[in-house]
Amino acid sequence: MKFRKGPLLATAMMLVCAVATAELGEITAEQSEELKQWVADNPRDGGTLRSDWNYDVPEGVTTKDVTYYSDEIPCYAKIFYPTEFSADGSWPAIVLGHGYNAKHYAIEKHAARFAERGLVAMVIDFRSYGMSGGYISLDQDDPTTDEVRHNDVFARIKVKRTRLISHYQVEDYRSAISYIQGEPGVDPERIGTWGSSHSGGHQISLPALDARVKVSVGQVPAIGGHDWDGKPRPMRKRLLEDAILRAREGQGAEIEVGFSFRGTVDLETQQTGSEYQPFLYVDRIPESVPILLIYAEKEELFNNETHAVAFAAARKEGETKLIEVPHIGHFQIYSGPAYEIAVEAAAAWYLKHLGTGH
Amino acid sequence: MTDRIATCGALAALICATVLMGTPAEAQEIKNSLTPEDWAYTLPDGVTTKEVKWYSESIQCWAKVFYPKDFSEKASRPAIVLGHGWTGTHSSMEKYGARFAKHGLVAMVIDYRGWGNSGGFISPLQDIRTDDMVRHTTLTATVRIKRTRLLPMKQVEDYRNAISYIQGEPGVDPDRIGIWGSSYSGGHVVTVAALDARVKVAVGQVPAISGKNVPMAPRPIRKALLEDAIKRARTGKGGEFKTGFSTPRMVDIETQLEASQYHPYHYLYRIPETTALLFIGAENEELYGPEKNKDRGEAAANEHPGPSKYIDIRGITHFEMYIDEAFERGSNAAAAWYLAYL
Numbered sequence: 001m002k003f004r005k006g007p008l009l010a011t012a013m014m015l016v017c018a019v020a021t022a023e024l025g026e027i028t029a030e031q032s033e034e035l036k037q038w039v040a041d042n043p044r045d046g047g048t049l050r051s052d053w054n055y056d057v058p059e060g061v062t063t064k065d066v067t068y069y070s071d072e073i074p075c076y077a078k079i080f081y082p083t084e085f086s087a088d089g090s091w092p093a094i095v096l097g098h099g100y101n102a103k104h105y106a107i108e109k110h111a112a113r114f115a116e117r118g119l120v121a122m123v124i125d126f127r128s129y130g131m132s133g134g135y136i137s138l139d140q141d142d143p144t145t146d147e148v149r150h151n152d153v154f155a156r157i158k159v160k161r162t163r164l165i166s167h168y169q170v171e172d173y174r175s176a177i178s179y180i181q182g183e184p185g186v187d188p189e190r191i192g193t194w195g196s197s198h199s200g201g202h203q204i205s206l207p208a209l210d211a212r213v214k215v216s217v218g219q220v221p222a223i224g225g226h227d228w229d230g231k232p233r234p235m236r237k238r239l240l241e242d243a244i245l246r247a248r249e250g251q252g253a254e255i256e257v258g259f260s261f262r263g264t265v266d267l268e269t270q271q272t273g274s275e276y277q278p279f280l281y282v283d284r285i286p287e288s289v290p291i292l293l294i295y296a297e298k299e300e301l302f303n304n305e306t307h308a309v310a311f312a313a314a315r316k317e318g319e320t321k322l323i324e325v326p327h328i329g330h331f332q333i334y335s336g337p338a339y340e341i342a343v344e345a346a347a348a349w350y351l352k353h354l355g356t357g358h
Numbered sequence: 359m360t361d362r363i364a365t366c367g368a369l370a371a372l373i374c375a376t377v378l379m380g381t382p383a384e385a386q387e388i389k390n391s392l393t394p395e396d397w398a399y400t401l402p403d404g405v406t407t408k409e410v411k412w413y414s415e416s417i418q419c420w421a422k423v424f425y426p427k428d429f430s431e432k433a434s435r436p437a438i439v440l441g442h443g444w445t446g447t448h449s450s451m452e453k454y455g456a457r458f459a460k461h462g463l464v465a466m467v468i469d470y471r472g473w474g475n476s477g478g479f480i481s482p483l484q485d486i487r488t489d490d491m492v493r494h495t496t497l498t499a500t501v502r503i504k505r506t507r508l509l510p511m512k513q514v515e516d517y518r519n520a521i522s523y524i525q526g527e528p529g530v531d532p533d534r535i536g537i538w539g540s541s542y543s544g545g546h547v548v549t550v551a552a553l554d555a556r557v558k559v560a561v562g563q564v565p566a567i568s569g570k571n572v573p574m575a576p577r578p579i580r581k582a583l584l585e586d587a588i589k590r591a592r593t594g595k596g597g598e599f600k601t602g603f604s605t606p607r608m609v610d611i612e613t614q615l616e617a618s619q620y621h622p623y624h625y626l627y628r629i630p631e632t633t634a635l636l637f638i639g640a641e642n643e644e645l646y647g648p649e650k651n652k653d654r655g656e657a658a659a660n661e662h663p664g665p666s667k668y669i670d671i672r673g674i675t676h677f678e679m680y681i682d683e684a685f686e687r688g689s690n691a692a693a694a695w696y697l698a699y700l
Contacts, residue, residue, distance in 0.1 A: 008623060021394050030529075068591050069590060069592070069593070070591070072479065072504070072590075084451075130490065134486075134495075136420070136482060137415075137416035137417055137418075137480060138477060141479035141501060142418065142478060144478050146473060146474065146505050146605075147503070149505050149506050150502055150503075150504055151504075152500065152503075153502075154500050154501075155498065155499070155501055155503075156418070156497075157480065157496070157499055157501055158495070159488050159494075159495045159497065160416065160494055161489070161492070162493055162495060163487055176591070178587040178590065178592075179588070179591040179592055182582070182592050207576070208575075209619075211576035211578045211579070212577075228626065231555075231630050232554055234556075235555065240525070240556075244532075246519070247413055247414070247523040248413070248522075248688075250416055251416070254493075261490075263490055270522075284575050323516075345460070348607045
């Protein structure tokens with residue numbers, strides 16, 4: 001944690017708004033005090049409050065609900081456009097994905113702020129979450145053969161929601177990137193991504209897998225795998241039995257998960273989750289991609305030392321910047337002064353590395 | 359434009375389809391597909407088969423399981439999962455399943471999702487509204503069942519789900535599982551072995567193990583493929599092209615993008631040291647570029663620190679691996695490898 005002693009209070013307050021002139025991520029003494037007070041008055045155990053998600057669409061910012069397709073499943077996104085946006089212009093764009101078992105509602109305010117700062121911001125629901133479509137399978141025999149590729153039929157189907165598969169979420173981000181690259185007015189060469197908590201880890205995977213990601217920001221990011229050699233681990237007995245059940249009968253066991261949003265996922269999620277370790281990709285991220293990781297000093301869900309901090313130390317080429325927000329726990333970053341610090345730092349990071357729209 | 363994409367796609371997707379194809383005289387005689395005669399086999403004495411339904415991502419799939427003579431549900435036999443190559447189906451692999459069963463192995467010959475006798479992929483043709491609070495919904499609706507989607511990581515998933523299926527088969531020892539692949543799936547066996555600790559042995563023949571000289575880093579997407587990705591993301595539908603050897607099929611241009619980013623060689627370092635790898639190549643391999651197998655199967659076998667071997671079958675081209683003497687050598691070598699390490 002860094003803070004600057006000495007400057008006048010007014011200057012310190014201006015720094016909150018004028019991040020372009022201040023060193024990015026420097027937390028002033030006044031900010032730290034404000035955070036400390038706010039944390040004492042606003043505990044957040046195990047999730048955010050619905051009131052944390054509230055925001056006003058900034059003056060001049062416009063929004064549009066769209067359907068993007070990921071693996072042929074229709075999905076939901078809301079795009080926020082800056083005041084001066086024009087479909088004839090050339091604007092940088094950010095894709096935002098939600099956290100563990102969450103939905104787009106909790107992070108709309110981040111997209112709104114990015115738009116206010118001059119970025120097109122597309123906030124998505126992952127497949128089978130929120131307003132995105134679910135996974136479809138047949139509840140009857142499949143009569144089709146390879147001779148006819150496309151078969152449009154009226155059929156009995158099953159739709160399943162809340163499948164939490166980490167690498168599919170990364171695919172959803174990539175599908176959304178494709179979507180926004182084709183948006184009139186967006187510069188397809190200036191795309192960034194944003195994530196928080198579980199999707200904070202995706203901010204490591206995405207630039208490692210997709211050259212279109214020019215910059216990423218992860219807040220309270222879960223970046224597992226610092227001590228993993230990449231070799232597959234034997235399946236735990238219960239998860240193996242469940243994999244066998246799924247393969248032989250189609251549906252396995254289910255479990256309850258979630259923080260701000262509670263829900264049911266397949267037990268499969270524990271297996272796929274254990275196989276998803278963003279740290280694996282540390283050496284594959286292009287040197288040209290700057291990554292900002294904003295973490296909570298009192299993070300209670302994982303150890304920053306082996307996640308964000310370890311990642312920054314392990315990355316040999318390219319810029320990784322760390323900002324530690326003092327006093328807060330995991331879920332306090334979504335509201336109050338911590339939200340202000342994190343969202344403004346992210347916006348400044350994107351503008352610095354992607355440039356402004358025109 | 360579509361024709362150009364189709365032509366470029368056919369070449370690009372055939373992992374370095376080479377100049378050889380265009381040279382006169384000798385090239386005309388290179389076997390470039392398999393026929394039903396090539397697929398034919400006689401069921402060995404005592405070997406039985408069963409057609410089964412298994413599930414991959416809730417899609418009902420098909421497999422034929424070959425059981426060795428004297429198989430019993432009370433016993434504990436090793437089992438092999440066999441997946442097919444580029445636009446192939448189970449048809450070309452049944453003879454291998456039969457041969458492995460002859461050697462005492464249970465062999466599960468699968469069709470991937472969207473191919474052969476397995477179910478296709480479902481997408482909605484109408485609005486379907488469901489809510490997170492209700493996880494499972496059954497309804498009737500207009501949907502598209504799409505077949506012949508050729509996406510390598512989905513095929514890798516299918517291998518893994520088939521492994522789960524066969525591990526639960528009475529009479530199979532779940533701790534003694536091997537996998538087999540040929541051509542495109544010869545590369546898949548590397549990926550599957552790297553992702554799944556249940557694989558104890560993997561065999562790939564004429565294997566498409568690309569990536570040795572490709573950096574492990576993301577690369578810009580070719581313009582035509584990016585335009586297709588954007589179209590797919592914004593409309594749900596992209597372009598198509600025809601590809602394949604024995605039975606050419608229409609697949610999505612998406613396949614070219616996925617195939618260009620799929621490099622089994624990049625997974626090699628993640629395979630456990632205890633896993634035994636055998637690769638069998640054709641000396642006169644014509645599909646993998648001038649290096650042939652030197653930067654594919656042979657290199658992969660050399661690089662793996664655990665038990666590994668490369669067999670070079672002299673005097674044959676890619677598709678000749680599946681027939682005659684090469685079939686005998688290749689299938690028996692694979693069976694021997696499984697028996698040695700399972």
